Amino acid sequence: MLENNVNDKTRLFAAFAGNNLDIWKDIIGQKVNHTFFGSGKVINVELHDNGNVYIKLSFDGQPENKAIKEFNTASFLDGTFQNLLPPEKHANKFEIFQGIFLQEEKRIKAEQAKRESIRIQIEQQKKDEIASKKHFADLKRKYQVFNYQDASPISPLYKILVQLDSGDLFLKADTDYLERMESYNVLALYYESRYRMTGNVLDAVMASKFWRRAKLPEKALKMTEGLRPTNNDEISKIYTTRGGAYRDLKRLTEAEACAHNAIKYRPGSYYPYNLLGAIYYQKNMCSEGDKYFAKAIELGSGYTQTDNNIRNAIKNAEYDNQEQIAQYLLNKDPIRYKWARSYIR
Numbered sequence: 001m002l003e004n005n006v007n008d009k010t011r012l013f014a015a016f017a018g019n020n021l022d023i024w025k026d027i028i029g030q031k032v033n034h035t036f037f038g039s040g041k042v043i044n045v046e047l048h049d050n051g052n053v054y055i056k057l058s059f060d061g062q063p064e065n066k067a068i069k070e071f072n073t074a075s076f077l078d079g080t081f082q083n084l085l086p087p088e089k090h091a092n093k094f095e096i097f098q099g100i101f102l103q104e105e106k107r108i109k110a111e112q113a114k115r116e117s118i119r120i121q122i123e124q125q126k127k128d129e130i131a132s133k134k135h136f137a138d139l140k141r142k143y144q145v146f147n148y149q150d151a152s153p154i155s156p157l158y159k160i161l162v163q164l165d166s167g168d169l170f171l172k173a174d175t176d177y178l179e180r181m182e183s184y185n186v187l188a189l190y191y192e193s194r195y196r197m198t199g200n201v202l203d204a205v206m207a208s209k210f211w212r213r214a215k216l217p218e219k220a221l222k223m224t225e226g227l228r229p230t231n232n233d234e235i236s237k238i239y240t241t242r243g244g245a246y247r248d249l250k251r252l253t254e255a256e257a258c259a260h261n262a263i264k265y266r267p268g269s270y271y272p273y274n275l276l277g278a279i280y281y282q283k284n285m286c287s288e289g290d291k292y293f294a295k296a297i298e299l300g301s302g303y304t305q306t307d308n309n310i311r312n313a314i315k316n317a318e319y320d321n322q323e324q325i326a327q328y329l330l331n332k333d334p335i336r337y338k339w340a341r342s343y344i345r
Contacts, residue, residue: 009098010084014076016097021047024055024073026087033082037062037069114168122159129153139165144185157181164190167197184214192223201227201234208241217248236266243275247282250316255279270299274309281313284321286328289313307336314343 010032017023024045031041040059048054056070075081086094122132132153139161140148148157160174170190178187191207194200204227211220224242229235243258256279262272273296280289293306314325326343 009086010081011077011079012098012101013084013086013094014073015101016086016090016094017053017073019047019051019053019073021045021053023087023090024053026089027055027084030084032057032084034059035080035082040069043068111169111171115171118159118162118166118168122153122162132158136161143189145183148181148183157183160186164193167193182213184210185216188214188216188219188223201229202237205234205237205241208245212241212245212248215248217245220245220248232265236262236264236269236272239265240269240271240275243272243279247275247279248316250282252279252283268299270296270301273299274301274305277306278309278313281310281325282317284317284325286325310337311339314340 013027027042028045029042031039033039034057037059038061040057042055043058044056046054046056053073054070055073055076056068058067059069071080076084133151136151136153136155136158139158140146143161143164145157145161148155150157152158156177160170160178163170163174164186175187175190178184188207188210191203191210195203195207204223208220208223211217211223221242224238224245227234227238229238239258239262243255243262246252246255246258256276259272259275259279262269262275266272273292277289277291277293277296280286280292289310293301293309297303297306310329314322314329317325322343323345326337326340329337329340330344
């Protein structure tokens, strides 16, 4: 853990400044020490074409043609430089950052200790293979994991289910693994438990999202009932996920109303526009859907998201409309939408 000394403040400042050119410029004129070149003075700071900040120094006691050297910000993070003091004008913000940084470092250390405790627990359970397998099987039944055949307690899923059962936080690696395994109901249950513990509306939205992926849109709708959002962003996300669930249920009028409400509260988000595009494709109003998809792309969505939404929309469209939608796509771009040929009867 970083202590509150000069050298650690150098690294903390580098983390605080990041790639912010204006903050780095405020150290121009400061004296610092380099582990190899010795004492030097910051003479300039520049932003290169690669998007990274570079700091130029003039070192004492070096030949004139070798005195000027340039370093990226990583050199200030890895301990190469010492004795850099945060500029006084940033003192208040730096102090806040330092407190948050050290607190987060402490939290991570505690979380790692907890995970190590779980690892030791699992190792102990391995000594009794029969009992461990039974425990794993019980957890899979409890959390409705029916598509996972591996019964070994050294499986990553076993560790994750133990964490879920204990009410512990998942790391990104855990959620990524569950997504790869398509264990969406486990993710939904996890975010439900987080919502019950924290009251964070966004945890409820995430639970709703994964209930949808688990093909349980009714649960997605129930999850977002009675929420108490505190800002427009949360309101928009609730409407968007509810709109998606209504679309899954083919209740397109309600889905469309939700999408428009989501736009009302957060017009800069591309998600409700993607939702509207999919709704109109599902209704066999493809040209109208294209307008909303174009708006979503303008706001930052990707073409892959558009194509995935179209695939899902044609799949959920009325049987009599599927061929017409497919023909519209093939007329527009027979290469990009070659998959749509499967709907031509």
